[in-house]
Amino acid sequence: MPMHKPYRLAVKAAILDAEGRCLLIRRSTHCRHYVGQWEWPGGKADKGEEFTEALAREAREETSLEIEITGLVGAAHFEMPAVHVILLCMEARSVGGEVALSEEHDQFAWAPLSDLASWDLTEQVRPLMLDYARSRRTTR
Amino acid sequence: MPMHKPYRLAVKAAILDAEGRCLLIRRSTHCRHYVGQWEWPGGKADKGEEFTEALAREAREETSLEIEITGLVGAAHFEMPAVHVILLCMEARSVGGEVALSEEHDQFAWAPLSDLASWDLTEQVRPLMLDYARSRRTTR
Numbered sequence: 102m103p104m105h106k107p108y109r110l111a112v113k114a115a116i117l118d119a120e121g122r123c124l125l126i127r128r129s130t131h132c133r134h135y136v137g138q139w140e141w142p143g144g145k146a147d148k149g150e151e152f153t154e155a156l157a158r159e160a161r162e163e164t165s166l167e168i169e170i171t172g173l174v175g176a177a178h179f180e181m182p183a184v185h186v187i188l189l190c191m192e193a194r195s196v197g198g199e200v201a202l203s204e205e206h207d208q209f210a211w212a213p214l215s216d217l218a219s220w221d222l223t224e225q226v227r228p229l230m231l232d233y234a235r236s237r238r239t240t241r
Numbered sequence: 242m243p244m245h246k247p248y249r250l251a252v253k254a255a256i257l258d259a260e261g262r263c264l265l266i267r268r269s270t271h272c273r274h275y276v277g278q279w280e281w282p283g284g285k286a287d288k289g290e291e292f293t294e295a296l297a298r299e300a301r302e303e304t305s306l307e308i309e310i311t312g313l314v315g316a317a318h319f320e321m322p323a324v325h326v327i328l329l330c331m332e333a334r335s336v337g338g339e340v341a342l343s344e345e346h347d348q349f350a351w352a353p354l355s356d357l358a359s360w361d362l363t364e365q366v367r368p369l370m371l372d373y374a375r376s377r378r379t380t381r
Contacts, residue, residue, distance in 0.1 A: 108293050108310050108331075149289040152327070153248050170248050173318035173327055187292070187313055189329060191248075 108185045112156045113143030113226065114193040115174050115233065116166065122211040124200070125220060126163060129207040138223045139210075141190070141230070152189055160193070163206060167197035174233045179225040190229060214238055248325045252296045253283030253366065254333040255314050255373065256306065262351040264340070265360060266303060269347035279350075280363045281330070281370070292329055300333070303346060307337035314373045319365045330369060354378055 116124040125139040142163040146155035153170060160168045174190035200209050212220060214234035222230055256264040265279040282303040286295035293310060300308045314330035340349050352360060354374040362370055 110292055148291070151288070152250055170325075173316055176313055176316035176329060178313035185310075187329070187331075189316060189327070191327075 106180075106183065106185055108187055110146045110152060110155075111144060111186050111188045112146060112152050112159065113141040113174075113188060113190045114156055114160055114168060114170075115141050115190060115230075116160065116164070116168055116193050116195055117171075118195070118211055120211075120213075121237075122213050123217070124164065124166075125210050125212045125222075126202060126206040127208040127210075128223070129205055131204045135223045137221065139212075139220050140223045140226060143188075143190075145186075156191060156193070161198075163203050164209070165198045165201035166195045168193040169196045175229050177226060177229045188226065188229075190226070190233070246320075246323065246325055248327055250286045250292060250295075251284060251326050251328045252286060252292050252299065253281040253314075253328060253330045254296055254300055254308060254310075255281050255330060255370075256300065256304070256308055256333050256335055257311075258335070258351055260351075260353075261377075262353050263357070264304065264306075265350050265352045265362075266342060266346040267348040267350075268363070269345055271344045275363045277361070278363045279352075279360050280366060283328075283330075285326075296331060296333070301338075303343050304349070305338045305341035306335045308333040309336045315369050317366060317369045328366065328369075330366070330373070 127139050128135050130136055142160050144159040160166055170191050170193050172192040174192050177188045179186050214237055217234040218231055267279050268275050270276055282300050284299040300306055310331050310333050312332040314332050317328045319326050357374040358371055
């Protein structure tokens with residue numbers, strides 16, 4: 102058991118548009134891992150940063166959108182070489198701005214939740230994304 | 242839609258013993274709500290506090306135990322009069338101390354996960370607790 106590997110918080114946002122499609126962004130060659138795979142915007146929370154602040158900052162840095170949280174998607178746990186990551190995924194909507202990517206991503210798309218399984222999603226978050234897509238389609 | 246009700250992070254710990262039982266504590270008459278109901282230790286994260294620090298502090302304040310996080314239970318969302326609460330529940334084990342309660346709780350018990358449904362659990366966290374108990378019994 103990795104006794105002293107610390108736990109760190111990361112956040113991601115399923116940013117939905119008025120048609121219920123979510124914003125996917127594709128990892129560019131500037132990324133060290135998972136190049137070409139699609140994901141929701143997000144990243145690690147800085148030390149002392151609220152999860153809501155981290156989410157707003159990451160969304161702004163990666164998509165230029167100002168977002169408002171509208172609910173919870175869920176949480177996931179995965180292990181990195183030096184840390185455990187607890188990923189908290191929130192549902193959000195854009196309240197300002199137009200999508201403009203940073204150099205970490207090279208494409209974006211608004212994907213219907215019913216199509217999410219057909220995308221090449223980053224594997225660590227894929228199960229949570231698909232669970233969410235299924236439950237959101239059946240319960241609302 | 243509550244446009245500007247802020248989202249706040251709270252944390253709780255399923256502290257497991259060597260037999261896989263979890264520590265439940267009962268809310269005392271010092272609590273404003275849910276008096277007499279059982280819950281896992283935890284509470285709101287302070288401003289600027291890492292979720293791991295908040296969890297260790299709340300466990301110490303409410304049970305006198307020093308804990309080590311061992312994994313993720315899951316997340317839940319519920320609404321309070323002034324805020325949305327995002328509750329992050331972690332799995333943990335005790336690495337020191339004996340259970341001693343604060344005035345907020347008046348009893349404790351080590352409950353087998355298979356019995357959890359028979360306890361009078363706080364309603365906002367009950368579904369997450371029972372989902373966890375079911376999945377942990379079937380997957381480990």
